[in-house]
Amino acid sequence: MKKITLYSLLMLLALFSCKKESEKIAQPLTMGQLTLSNGQPMPGDDLDIIYDSDREVEAFYLYLVGDKNYPVDIDFSEIDGEQHASIKVPDSAVAMAFLIKVDDQFDHNDKKGYFLPLYNENSEKMKGGNSAIAFYALRQGSDYGIKMDTKAAFETIHAEVSAHPELQSDWNSSYLQMAYRNDKVEGKKLIDAYAETFKSRSDIPEKEYSALMETYSLTGDRSKFDSIKKVALEKFPKGNTANYELVDQFQQERDLNKKAEIFKTFADANPKLGSIGNYMAGALAGTYYQQKDMVNFEKYISQIDDNSRRASTMNNLAWPLAESGESLDQAEKMSKTSLDLITSLQKNQEDKPDYFSKKQYQRYLESQYRMYADTYALILFKQGKTKEAIAYQEKAIDAKASDADVNQRYIDYLMADNQYEKVKEKAEHFMKLGHATKDIKEAYKTAYLKKDPSATDVDAKIAAFDEEAYKTQVAEIKKTMLDEEAPSFSLKDMDGKEVSLEALKGKTVILDFWATWCGPCIASFPGMQEVVTKYKDDDSVALLFIDTFERGPTREKMVEDFIKSNKYTFHVVYDPIIEGSNDFEVASKYDITGIPTKVIIGPDGRMKFKSVGYSGSIERLVTEMDIMIDILKS
Known part of the structure; x- marks a missing residue:
């Protein structure tokens, strides 16, 4: 792979030479194949990026805030065999991570990743930046080939929290748990010392009580856990601790009417249900549906205020009916509702969760739609609406046709509609990709002989497709080889x-x-x-x-x-x-x-x-x- 060109470096320098004399001239930074126009950016700065590759690239960055991270897409454009993009550093960030995928493989930069601490107006690193990088690399870096030693990560966070005690409230849960895992004796001392500070403070936020509870849960000290929880419930009767307590009661309760009362208590205190309330509403809806109490089913399914969760609940109820062939009219109604809900989310993405970038959320919704289309198509097929089933099953297949069962159902519907030419075409495609079942191969053979009953080469053709798929899989698998x-x-x-x-x-x-x-x-x-x-x-x-x-x-x-x-x-x-x-x-x-x-x-x-x-x-x-x-x- 070629290096960043001299022309590109000169362009980056030129971009920043026009700044006022009183401003510090930005110095570019190169890490692996990534070059940034400024190696010491501040929150709010504009940042130009060059990635040294002329191949297909997909990328996003994460801005790190304490132990949280938030993804944002990077839209690269190829210029002279390099990928160029510009981003604005979020104001709340203390550090950044760049995740870049080339030909379906993440570039982990020799397992170090692409991390960038941010700086303040005095050219000092933002407090907590090193900790944010270490924590992310440890907890999620392995998903992208990045390696981080557990002890090294803890020591980084320990050094920053010790130097800047004001960071403690943001890091306590993660920091104390890491301390205990790293060294149980020393970790226990840190935990107990932190608990002692509660006695002399009057303005402790609930998140700190939660952090201490999580830590005592890890250490197995049930008496201290219960003691802290009691105080938190008294101080924050409508807070997260109280909400989790209601969830525990909801899960343990066996009487359906009492479960409904617990949910009402939660809903009255939380106008926006969030994940906890939506879980409870969905569980109630599912139980009432199993009891064929459609009035209460409709009551609770309609209370789920997250359309993605509501669609998932509908699909989960419709799928077993689709498989069994029971209550197909009701199953069709629920399944179609799940599709309509996802379609509405695709059209209006204002409620995108912050753990998705825009492109990630779009792909998530597309995958959900495909899953629910698969359910809907099966229902339609069992109702005898074969052509409609085929139309929806086509929508259920992803670009790589990666789900062999979905492919199988598609071929089944085509066979039922006597579309033998299309069966041949699609089955051949699935076989070449290596995503065909034995039944798909049999359907191909049947369709082939329908068109040419005297043919003797069908088995040889199937064998050739299998060989092509095998070679493709070998090449793909070799790309993933480790050492x-x-x-x-x-x-x-x-x-x-x-x-x-x-x-x-x-x-x-x-x-x-x-x-x-x-x-x-x-x-x-x-x-x-x-x-x-x-x-x-x-x-x-x-x-x-x-x-x-x-x-x-x-x-x-x-x-x-x-x-x-x-x-x-x-x-x-x-x-x-x-x-x-x-x-x-x-x-x-x-x-x-x-x-x-x-x-x-x-x-x-x-x-x-x-x-x-x-x-x-x-x-x-x-x-x-x-x-x-x-x-x-x-």
Whole structure:
């Protein structure tokens, strides 16, 4: 990749040479492939950006405020093989992070990321800027390939909070929890010292009580947690603590009328329901719907004041009816309402949540629409409205046709409408992408022979499409290849035997992080069973299914019952909870933030691949595992 051109640097300098003499001339800053017109910008400044790439780039920046972050799109334009953009630094920011994706891969700048502290009018770093960067890199950096050492992050925050005590109220929850995780003895001293300050202060805001409660929840000190909560409830009877208390009561209550009374108490105190109130309204609506009490269903569904949440609730109720074919008229009404709600949000995006950039929110709404269109199409199909079902199922397919089940339904509807030529066209497309099921291939064969009954080359064509898809997948997977240290571990399996990673060195090791409550994990297991069966006699391959993010005294029995009832032949091991923490040992070591996640370790003992989520296609999952294993064997 070429370097930033001299012309570009001169242009950047020229942009700032026209400032008044009394102003400091900005000095450009280059990090990796990113160059900024000013290496010490202040909040409110304009900032020009050049990214050294002539390839397709998608980017956004995050402005960091304490332990919070807010995304904003960067609109690049290519000039002379470089990407150029201009942004305005938000007034409330103390630091910034730039996230840049090139050809579907985030540029992590050699795992350091692209971070920029901001400065004040005295050319001093903004207070809290270093902490904001360290915290973001630690908590969310791994999603973009950025590495941050836990101890280093804590020491950065500790140094800033110690130097600037006024930052403490903004950082207490995150800071105290990090302190405890870093060193339980010293962390406990910090927590207790902070709690002592409450005795001499009269103007403590509720967020500080909440921070202390969260910390005592982490340490397991229930008596102190209850004591702080009692004071917070007395001081802030309509605050967040009181709201969370109502949610706890709502979840524990079994009497439906009493649940409705709890929700009324909450709604009376909170005219805008927010996520908590909308959750309760949705739960009530769902329960009344199951009881066929349509009056109360309509009452509570209409109280959900977040249209995205209301649409989701409607779809969640309509989908099982679509699958079973029951109450289709009611299902159609709910499903169509969910689509109309999303359409209204697409037209008017004023209520965009601040955790989305504009483009991210737009894509989110598009994905929701596709999901709900899939539901609506299935309902229409079961009502005998095949052509309408086809029209909506087309809308349910994303640009990459990545959901094989959605593709399958589309082909089913086309077959039912005898559109054989279109079946051939679309099935071929899905097969070439590697997003076709066995049934799609059978439909292609049927449609092909309908058009040419004497054809003898259909199986060869399908094989050629599969080969093309395989080559495409190999190329895509090779792009994601890693070469990172695989942290060691030793865990107990369902028989109580110790299983260590060290003992498996020399093998290709597949770690599948999962939990019994994880729907996508469970959906992927038939495919993973195929992988286990395929490689059970291959001594060079080992699979471990690491049960994580799972708690409770009956955890092991629950896991064993699940594995046995489904007749899986998995080698399951248990990831232990870190003492005095809500974190899990191996999941933390491998930066696992969501499940299912598969980590593939090569014979050299180093991590080579990391795959998050489940595509919905068993065939694609098995093929991906085969490709990764083959690459490491070769």
